[in-house]
Amino acid sequence: MTDTHSSSNGSDASAPDHRTPPAVAVVDAKFSGNVGTIARAMKNFGFSDLLLVDPPELDPDGEAYGFAGHAREDVLPNATELSFDELVSSYHTIGCTAVTNEDDRSHIRFPFSTPAELADRLPTVDAPTALVFGRERVGLTNEELARIDEICSIPANEEYPVLNLGQAATVTLYELRSLALEADETQLPDVDRVRASEQTIDRVYDQWSELLETINHPPEKREKTMRMLRRIYGRADLTEREANSLLGLVRRAAERPAERD
Template identity: 35%
Template sequence: MMTDPQPAFVLVRPQMGENIGAAARAMLNFGLARMRLVDPRDGWPNPRAVAMASGAAGRVLDHAGVFPTTAEAVADCDYVFATTARGRDLTKPIFTPEEAMTRTRDMLAEGRKVAVLFGPERAGLENDDIARANAIISVPVNPEFASLNLAQAVLLTAYEWRRQTVPAVPEALSLAGTEMASQIEIEKLGDHYEERLEEAGFFFPPVKAEGMKLNLRNLWSRMPLTRADVQTLHGILRQIVRHRDGKP
C-alpha cells in the first residue's frame, strides 16, 4: 500500500457494494488508498464491492478500516471535511474541492491527519455527521440537480487531490513513433513550396511577392511539424506537380 501522507476517505453508511467498489477505483486512479467505512448497510466484506473494484483497486478494499460510528472513524484525525450540499444551518467554512485539497496537502505536510466524509447514496450526510467536521466541501454543481453519486463525489475530490500533489503538464504532444522536425527540415519544406508556388504564379502581383513569401515562412514556423508531417507535405506537393504534368 502507499505510504506517502494522504487523507483518509470515509464512506459513511454506504448502501451499495457497487458504489464502494467504484469509489475504491476512483481513489486508486488518483493515488489514494486510505478508505474507511462507517456501518456499511450490507455488512463487510461485500462481494459486490470487490467485483466492482476490479483488480488493483481491490487492495484499497482489503485495507479499508470499518467503524461502527463516524466519531470512531475520525477519532485519530486532526481535521475533517464533510462533502455535502446540506448542513447550511451549521456555521462552518465552505470550500471547493480544489481549495479543500490544497489545505489538505498543507496540513499533511505539517504532520496533521485529515479525513474527508462522504455520505450515503440516498440522502447524504446527516447533520450529526457534519457537526463532527471542521469544514464543508461543496461542489459547484447545477443547483437544479445537485445530487452526486457517491463514487462521483469521491472521484471529483480525489482528482483535485492529485492536481494539488502531482504537477500537471498543461499541454503535451503525443508522438506516434516519430520525432519533431528540425529547423533545417522545415526550411527545406518552405523552399520546396515556395519554388512550386513560384512556378504556378502564386506570388502575384510582384510588389506583394516578398510579403507573401514571408507570411508563408511564418506559417511553417508556427506549425508543430513532425518529420512524418514534413514528408507527407513534400509528398502531397510532388503528387500535385506530377498530376499537373500528366505523370502517373
C-alpha cells in the same frame, strides 16, 4: 476489513501517520456497490487508504467486490472501519457535498473549495487528511459537517448539481490524482511534445512557397498566405515526424502539376 474499535485506546500507536495522499472515508453508505465503486476509483487514481463509518455488509461474493475491479485485491479488503468520532479526531477532514451556502452568513457549508483548489493546497497541510463522502440520498448531515474541518464541492450545473456517491468520489479523486500519482506512474506516455527543429520547419515553409508558385497562386496573395501558414504551424508545435510527413505531402502536391504537363 480492519476494525479500529478494538484497538483505539488513545495511544499514539493507533493514530495514523501523516500522509499524502489523503485517505478516503465513506460515511453510512447504504449500498455496498457504491463502496466498491469508490474503491475502484481509488485504485484508478493511486489512493489506497479506505475508511468506512457504519458500512453495509461487504460480502466477497457481493456487489462491493464485483464493482471494485482490481481494488478487490487490496483497497477493499484492507479498508478500516472506524467511528465518526474517531474519524474527525484523527484526521484533518474534508467533507464533500453538492449543496453549499450562498454566502458567509453560515459556516456549516461555507466557505468551500473545489477539488482542483484542494489539489493545490492539501500538500501544505501538515496532518493526515481524509476526504469524507456521505450517504447516497442525503450526503453528510449539517451536524456532521459542523464537526469537519473544511468543505469541498464539485462545480456543476446549478439546475442539477447533485452527483451520485460513486460519481462524486470518482470526480474528486481524479482532480486530486496529482497527490497520489507521479506523472510517470500513469498509463499515459510523456506528454511533453518535442518540437521539430527550426531547420525542418523552415523546409516546410520553403516547400509551401514552392507549391504556391507551382500552382500559380496569385503572387499578390502569396505573402499573406505564407504568413497564415506560419501562424498555423507556429501554434501547432509540429513534431519532427509531423513536419517530415507534411514535407512529403506538400512535395508530392508540387510534383503533380509537372506530372500532368
